[in-house]
Amino acid sequence: xSTYVALLDGGRREETVEVEPDGPGLYRVRLGGQSYRxxxxxxxxxxxSLLVDGASYSAQLDQGATAVKVWxxxxxxxxxxxxxxxxxxxxxxxxxxxxxxxxxxxxMPGKVVKVLARAGDEVREGQGLVVIEAMKMENxxxxxxAGKLVELAAVEGQAVESGATLAVIE
Numbered sequence: 001x002s003t004y005v006a007l008l009d010g011g012r013r014e015e016t017v018e019v020e021p022d023g024p025g026l027y028r029v030r031l032g033g034q035s036y037r038x039x040x041x042x043x044x045x046x047x048x049s050l051l052v053d054g055a056s057y058s059a060q061l062d063q064g065a066t067a068v069k070v071w072x073x074x075x076x077x078x079x080x081x082x083x084x085x086x087x088x089x090x091x092x093x094x095x096x097x098x099x100x101x102x103x104x105x106x107x108m109p110g111k112v113v114k115v116l117a118r119a120g121d122e123v124r125e126g127q128g129l130v131v132i133e134a135m136k137m138e139n140x141x142x143x144x145x146a147g148k149l150v151e152l153a154a155v156e157g158q159a160v161e162s163g164a165t166l167a168v169i170e
Contacts, residue, residue: 006031007080017081030140045162046149050140056070067095071107102144104167106160119152123169130166143169 008015017031027038032149032150039051046061062076064068069079114131117123128140143149151168160166 002083004081004083008078020140025165043140058106062105069107071139074137076107076139076142078144085112099145100170101150101164102147102169104129104141104144106132106141106162106164106166107139108132108134108162110139110160111167112154112156112158112160113138115154115156116140116148117152117167119149121149123149124148132153132166143167145169 001018004017004019006015006017007013015032016118022024022028022037027040029036030040034051041094043049044052048059048061048170050057050059057072060071062071068079068081070079091167094162110132112130113133116130123129123143123146125143125146128142129143130141132139139152147169149159150170152166152167154160
C-alpha cells in the first residue's frame with residue numbers, strides 16, 4: 001500500500017490518500033475515511049476512464065510543472081499529490097499557494113465561446129476567465145491564482161488546440 005497526501009483548493013486543504021493495487025488496473029483507494037474500489041484505464045492524450053464503486057467517470061488530466069488539473073464533467077479540480085518526503089519539503093518551504101507567473105492553457109481542443117475578463121484586470125483565484133466548448137460541452141476555465149491578467153490570447157469564436165495558451169496571470 002502507498003500513502004500520499006492530496007493538496008486541494010490551491011493547497012489549503014489536505015487529504016490522506018491510501019492506494020492499494022487490487023489487480024491489473026484495479027485499486028482500493030481510501031480517502032476521507034471511506035474506501036473505494038477503482039478501475040482505471042489511461043487513454044492517449046491524458047484521458048482516464050474510471051469506474052469508482054460502479055459509477056463511471058471520464059477525466060482529462062492537464063499536467064503542469066508541479067500539479068495536475070483533473071477535468072471531470074467540465075469542472076476543473078487542481079490537485080497535487082505528494083509522498084511523505086515531498087510533503088515534508090513543502091511544509092519546510094512554507095509554500096501552499098500558487099506563486100509566480102501562471103499560464104492558463106486549453107485542456108483540450110475546442111472553440112472559445114466567451115471571454116469573461118480583459119487583459120489588465122485584477123482577478124481572484126477561481127474566477128472564470130474563458131469559456132471553451134469541447135465535445136458539445138461548455139467548460140469555464142478559471143484563474144489558478146489571484147493576480148493581474150497580463151495577457152489574454154483567447155478570442156471569442158476562435159478554435160484552440162489542446163495546450164494552447166489562453167491567458168497569463170501574474
